Amino acid sequence: MSKTSYRHLFGPVPSRRFGRSLGIDLTPFKTCSFDCIFCQLGRTTNKTAIATEYVPAQEVLTELADWLKNDTAADFISLAGSGEPTLNSAFGQIIDVVHRECKIPVALLTNGTQLIHDDVRLQAAKADVIKLSLSAWDQQSLDVMNRPVDGVQFSELIKGMQDLRQICNNQIWLEVFLAWGINTAPDDVRKIAKLAASIAPDKIQLNTAVRPPCEDFARPVPKEQLLRLAELFETKADPIAEFSSDHSSQVQATEADVLVTLQRRPCTLGQLCAVFGLHRNEASKYIGKLLRTGQIVEQRKDSEWYYTGVHQAKS
Numbered sequence: 001m002s003k004t005s006y007r008h009l010f011g012p013v014p015s016r017r018f019g020r021s022l023g024i025d026l027t028p029f030k031t032c033s034f035d036c037i038f039c040q041l042g043r044t045t046n047k048t049a050i051a052t053e054y055v056p057a058q059e060v061l062t063e064l065a066d067w068l069k070n071d072t073a074a075d076f077i078s079l080a081g082s083g084e085p086t087l088n089s090a091f092g093q094i095i096d097v098v099h100r101e102c103k104i105p106v107a108l109l110t111n112g113t114q115l116i117h118d119d120v121r122l123q124a125a126k127a128d129v130i131k132l133s134l135s136a137w138d139q140q141s142l143d144v145m146n147r148p149v150d151g152v153q154f155s156e157l158i159k160g161m162q163d164l165r166q167i168c169n170n171q172i173w174l175e176v177f178l179a180w181g182i183n184t185a186p187d188d189v190r191k192i193a194k195l196a197a198s199i200a201p202d203k204i205q206l207n208t209a210v211r212p213p214c215e216d217f218a219r220p221v222p223k224e225q226l227l228r229l230a231e232l233f234e235t236k237a238d239p240i241a242e243f244s245s246d247h248s249s250q251v252q253a254t255e256a257d258v259l260v261t262l263q264r265r266p267c268t269l270g271q272l273c274a275v276f277g278l279h280r281n282e283a284s285k286y287i288g289k290l291l292r293t294g295q296i297v298e299q300r301k302d303s304e305w306y307y308t309g310v311h312q313a314k315s
C-alpha cells in the first residue's frame with residue numbers, strides 16, 4: 001500500500017500544537033456537530049450529532065498498520081481531519097490500538113459536543129492529549145461562533161468538559177478561538193476565561209484566523225491585542241507558537257504527498273518546507289505545477305500565501 005493510497009491517514013502534517021502530526025480522519029468531509037465561522041475546512045455539509053462508524057475502524061487500522069511498518073517519525077498521531085472525530089463511534093477503539101502498537105502519543109481534537117455522553121468521556125479520556133475548543137460564553141455566542149446542530153446546549157457542553165476533567169489525568173488543552181470584533185470585547189473574553197478556569201485545563205491556547213477561515217468576517221486578532229486579551233485569563237493563556245518540528249529533516253516528500261497534505265490543511269510555502277524538509281525551490285516547483293493543473297488554489301492571508309488542495313470527493 002503506498003502512502004498516497006491511504007484514504008483515512010494523512011500527512012504527517014505541520015501542526016502548531018503537535019509538531020509533525022500523522023492525522024487520522026474518522027469522518028467523511030465535512031461531518032461535524034458545529035459549523036464554526038473560523039473553520040479552515042469550509043462550511044459543514046453534514047451537520048449532525050449522530051454518532052456512528054462513519055469510517056470503518058478496520059479500514060483505518062489496516063492503513064495504520066501499514067504506516068507503522070514504514071514510517072514512525074511523527075510527534076503525535078492526531079484524531080482530526082474532515083470533521084468531528086468523536087462522532088465516529090469507534091474512535092476509542094482506535095486510540096486503544098495506537099497505544100498497543102506504538103509509543104507515539106495520541107491527540108484527540110474535539111469540539112466537545114459529544115462529551116455530554118458518559119461513554120464518550122470515558123473513551124476520550126484515553127487520549128494522551130485532548131484538545132478542546134471554546135469560543136463562546138453563552139448560548140447566543142455559541143450560535144454565532146460555532147453555529148451548532150439543533151439541540152446543542154451551551155450549559156451541557158461546558159458541563160461535559162468539566163466532567164471530562166474529573167475523570168481524566170491526561171493532558172487537556174483548551175483552545176480559545178478569537179475572531180476580531182466578534183468575541184474580543186474584554187468583558188466577553190473575561191467570561192470565556194472564567195469558564196475556561198472552571199474546566200481546569202492543563203494549557204490554554206489562544207488562536208485566531210491565521211489560516212483562511214470559512215467566513216471572511218472571522219477576522220484575525222492583531223498580535224498586540226491577542227497578547228493583551230491573553231492577560232485576562234487566570235491560567236496562563238498562550239497565543240499558539242508558529243510550527244516547528246525536530247523531525248522535519250527526516251522527511252522526503254513527493255508532489256503527491258504535498259497534494260494530500262494540502263487537501264487536508266492549508267499551508268504556506270515555509271510550512272511545507274519545514275514539515276517535509278524540502279528546499280524552497282523544490283517546494284515551489286511542486287506548488288507551481290499543482291496550481292497550473294488546478295489541483296490547489298492560493299489565497300492571501302495578511303502577508304502570507306496559503307495553498308489549499310481542491311477537495312476531491314472520496315468514492
Ligand code: SF4
Nearest residue numbers: 032034035036039111
Ligand atoms: S468543530 Fe472543528 S471541524 Fe467542526 S466546524 Fe468547528 S472548526 Fe470545523
